Each structure stands twice: as C-alpha cells, then as structure tokens.
Amino acid sequence: MEARPALSIQRSGASQLSSLGVSGGLSSSLSIPSTHLEGTYQKLPDIQQVPSERELTTRPQAHATRVPTNNGVVGHIFSSSSGFSSDLHYSSVLPNEKHSRNSPFISQSLADTASLPLSQSSSSLLPQPTIPSCCNKENSGSWCTDPDFLDFPVSTPVQSGQVENIQRSEDFSKQNDWQEWADQLITCDDALTSNWNELLVDNVTNLEPKMACQVAKPCTTMPAQNQQLPSPSVESLRVVNPSSSANNAPAKPRMRWTPELHEAFVEAVNQLGGSERATPKGVLKLMKVDGLTIYHVKSHLQKYRTARYRPESSEGSSEKKLTSMEEISSLDLKTGMGITEALRLQMEVQKRLHEQLEIQRNLQLRIEEQGRYLQMMFEKQKSGLDKLKVSSSNPENPAATSDATKEAPTKSELESSQRDHLDSGTGTVNNAKSMLERSSREMGGEDMATEAGDLEKTKARVSETSPEQAAKRSRIEE
C-alpha cells in the first residue's frame, strides 16, 4: 500500500494535534482527521500573528455559537472511541513499546526552546519512518493518540482559539489538502519549524496542557511569574474557559471547576428543584455556559449529591477507615486537652504546613524564573558577541571599539565557557551566572547582577532565622 507512509505521517501528525479535538476520530476514519489537520495547519500561521492572549480568548466567545452544531457532528466520532479515550486520562498502563517514537518531535521541539539549531527539529521529523511500523503493529489507535495527546498539549501551547478554528473547519472532503500538508511535513518546511519554535517560545504563557480549561490558569499566575498579560481578565477568562474544553472534549474531558462555576451550578440545581430532582440536561441548559458538556455536569452533579447527603462521611471518609488503631495512640497525645484544643493544635500544624508550602512554591517559581532569565541572557550575550565581532572589524566608531576591546576578554571568556559547558546543564548556569554578573556589571547593566543577588538574599534570609526559631517556645503550649 503506497498509502502507508502517508498514513503514518498523517497519524503521527494527527496524534500530535489530537488535543485540538480530534483524538476520537483517528481510529475510525482517515478523512476526518485529515481535514482537521489541514484546518489546523492552515490556522497555525494565523495564530502566530495573534500573540496576545486577550485576543485569543475572545475567539472562543466569537465562535461560541458554533460549538453546539459542531458537537453534534463531532460527538458521534468521539463516541466510537470513548472506550480508548478513557484510557487517555486514567490509565498509566499504556502500551509501552513504541510510544516514544512520536515524542522525538515533541522533545526536539522542547530542545528548540533551549536554543538548539532549528535544523535539529526538522531532522527529527525524518526519523518518523520508524513510526509506520509502530502504527501498523498496534492498530488499536489508542497508542497513537496517547503519547501525543499527553505530550502535545503539554509541550505546545495551542490556543483555545486555535481549537475553535479546527472545529469550524471540519470539512470532510479536503483530502488533497491533507496530502499537501503531509508533503510539507515530510520536506521539513522551515516555515513550519520556525512556526513551532515561535509557538513554543512566545506562547509559553498560553499553554493549554489538557483539555481542561486552562486558558485562565496562566493568567492567574501572571503576577507571580511576571508575565505581561493583564490579570483583570482572569475572572471572565475563568468563565470562558469551559468553552475551550468543549471543543477538544472527547467522551471524558478534564475540566477545571471554579467556585463561580459551581455557584452557577448550584443555582441552576436549585431552580430545578434540588439535587435529587435536577437532571444533568436541565442543569446544562440552565447554566448556559459555553463549552460545558453534559458529561461535566453529570459527574459534578454526582459529586454534589454525595456531598450533600452524606456530609460527614464524605468529608472524613478516607481517614476514618484507617484511624481506629491510631486513635489509641492519639489519646496519649491528646489526653489532657479537650477536643477543641486538639482541633486547634491540628489546625495550627496544618496552617504551618500550608505556610511553608507557599513559601517553598514561591521560591521554586523564582528559582526557575532566574534560570530562564539567565538562559535568555546567555543567548543575548551570544548574539551580542557575534555582533561585536562584526563591529570590531570595522572600527568606524573609535569609542565603541575601545569599549569593545575592554570587554572582549570577558565576553570571549563567556563564550568559551559556553562552548565547554553547554552540555553540562545546571553546572553551566552556576558558572555562567557569576561570569554574567561580572560582565554585566562592567557593562553597566546592574539589573541582572542585582537579580541574582536578590534571590541569594532571599535564600539567606530564610535559612538564617531557622536556628533561632527552633529554640523558641511553642505558642501553642499554654
């Protein structure tokens, strides 16, 4: 079958884009995914030019009305694969053998962002020939989508708006376009790879990891991560979120609920006469939230009912089973205190843990931020060095060259260290950091040095107080 190579490429490509709402269709027919791919691929360049998340998230709203009609069409495709798509979420026991074949693309893309040459990502597409064998061996269809379903959304920040476009462009007859796309993929179109690269680099803030409504999530962490997107849009985005899940939702979508959504849910349920009488369909209709599927509502309703009618057991259910033995030992500690006191104590410990977790998390975020920043500086330095080489060979500006020669030693130092250590991961950053600090100071760029110093100060402060505090008497003990 001469169609085989094309098929495999298409499947690998399709699986990579499966998170965009096509996951269900792969096992059933070729024509469907092909058009999805075609639609997606065409849209990619468009997305490039829409970097701002606000614009993107308005897309779902704009296309919201399309969703219901598409769902009907898409639904039947997905239902046939509902069996396997459930595996996507809940099985960690996936057929292991050849999953990795598809991920070279993804991991190479990841490597791209770490500033490896673009050509590498192109060449990664070529090793695909191994995939046909995999594809044919395991025809269940599930393996194809699984790894990339997981990989893709996580590694490539596909916009929810993009998903919308795919849904819209469902046109089951454009097979020739698919061929073109496949050809382009095979020939490693540079535009494509640069598109991917851009997507990965520019749109880190807009990752849509799962089908979960994640558009708002990066937004909420914006302030913490110094992203440049506005936070006032968070609330509205949260509600808009559900719209994205519908478009890429197979039978078992993963949706992230929020308190606001839940309130709307409760209101709808109450309007329908309570949790026992309300039906998922009715609630769905009343809520009028774009992108919410009946499946979401059904499972949520189930949880809601459980929580209402067995409030104590549902809350304490897991622990109650294991504590009968421990109760006895606990009495040793808690005798001498009333229940309330015991609860207070427990509360204090819990609060303490939470405090520490928050501190730790912030530190972790800052550390990685630093790392990213330094990486960026690396690349800037590198390109700066190249420019410097060019300019120093044309001494038009005497002042500039004298400065350049002064700093050249430092920069060449840096470059050589880069070459030597580029492969040693974290170690590089440590060395480079001190070098960068020196060179940036010389150049008068104090910012980076202070940034680095800042983090160290924070770390020092945290560890300093520890020995003193350990000796302090507990305020709980009265």
Place this chain on the structure above:
Amino acid sequence: MKFGKRLKQQIEESLPAWRDKFLSYKELKKLVRQISSAESCVEYGKADAEAEFVHLLNNEIDKFNVFFMEQEEDFIIRHKELQQRIKRVIETWGPNGTKPSEAEYKDEMAKIRKDIVNFHGEMVLLVNYSNINYTGLAKILKKYDKRTGGLLRLPFIQKVLQQPFFITDLVSKLVKECENTIDEVFPVEQEDEEEIVKEQREAITIAGKGIFRNTVAALLSMQEIRRGSSTYGHFSLPPMDLPDSDLIHSFQLNSPIPIV
C-alpha cells in the same frame, strides 16, 4: 536517595486513596540510570531514550493533573456545603434561629468544627501533594541532565510550572477561607473545666488523626529535604524555617519508620 526515602514515607503516611497518585520517583531514577549506562547502545539512541523519558514524565504529569483537578472539584463542592451547613445550624439552632437550642447548637457546631479542620487539612495535603511531586520532577530532571548531559531540565520545568496540578492558587484560597471560617466558628473561650473532662472521656474519634499524621510527616519531610545537601546549588531551595520544629517532632507517635 534521601528524597526517595522521604517521598516513600510521605506516601505511606498519606490517605490510602492517594497512595498511587504520587510520582514514581524510584522507577524514573532507574530509567535515568539505564539511559546513562546504555548511552553507547546504538539501537536505542539518545533521542529515543530521551523521548521515552519525556513520555513517562508526561504520563506522570497527566496523572497528577487528573487527580489534582478531581480533588479540587471535590473541595469546591465541600467548601460550599460547609458554608451552607454552618448557616443552617446558626439559623436553626442559633440564638436567633427558628428553634434555638443551645445543646443542639453546640453539638452541631462541634461536628462542624471537626469537619472544617479535617477539610482544611485535606486541602493543605493536596497542596503538599502538588509540591512534593513538583520537587520530585525537578530532581529527576536534574539527575537526567547530569547523567546524560542533556538540556532537558530547564525547558521541561517551565512547562511543568504551567500545569494545573502546580497551580494551586484556588486550593490555597479555599484554605485561607477555611481559616477565616474557623475563626468565626471556634468558641473564643467557652470551654469550662467539666466540659473538657467530659470531652476527654468521649471517644475521641479524631478522624482527623490520619490527616494529622500526614501533615506532621509532610512538614518534617519538607524540613529534611531542604537541609543542605552535597548537591546544593543555585537551583536548590534554602533550608526551611520551621518554628516549633521540636514540638512537631514530638507529634510523631509510635512511628514504625524512624524519621531521622
């Protein structure tokens, strides 16, 4: 190996339903070792090995995400229900309620207090879950880069930072709201002597005991993990500032595993 041991301890102390949701740190470490030693093997080239590794990591991440969001959804529901319950109790048996009854009120409030504290505890443990898995991932990636000379860590960890399971803002918010509620619900100082004695004699079904143990274990683990190690570097967390550390140590009762 220290982290691996700590993680294992925490898993053992954790709620049963959670135990298989944690990072498979040991297995991943084994894989990294395999990869680094089989580097010369032509058949399984570096790119493939990395791809396999990434794939497994992604599976883990997916596992975390699913579990985390499921729990989060439960918490949202339970949080609202608790609020409603408190309102109901106050409105029914409270001093200005429809059928004021001090006994009933106290009774119900006691139950609510217990439930709130446990609820709070569970949420904090979920945040801890998120954190410890993140830490594990960061460590595994560091090991991978170190052993294979790869550059996987930095970009991959950036991706992890965006994952739902790591973005714990909502749960933290619920935790804080719980703390506020507790302040309102806990009696300021109404417990008189006889009441305390009476309560002692009652079966102290501290259903929260499991949670309590878990919390203590988590706190101490965290402290241990962050103690300066041989591989301490710029990407490491500083030692933890844990006041009342001795007191918390004393909470470890009859622990079969020596936590040292």
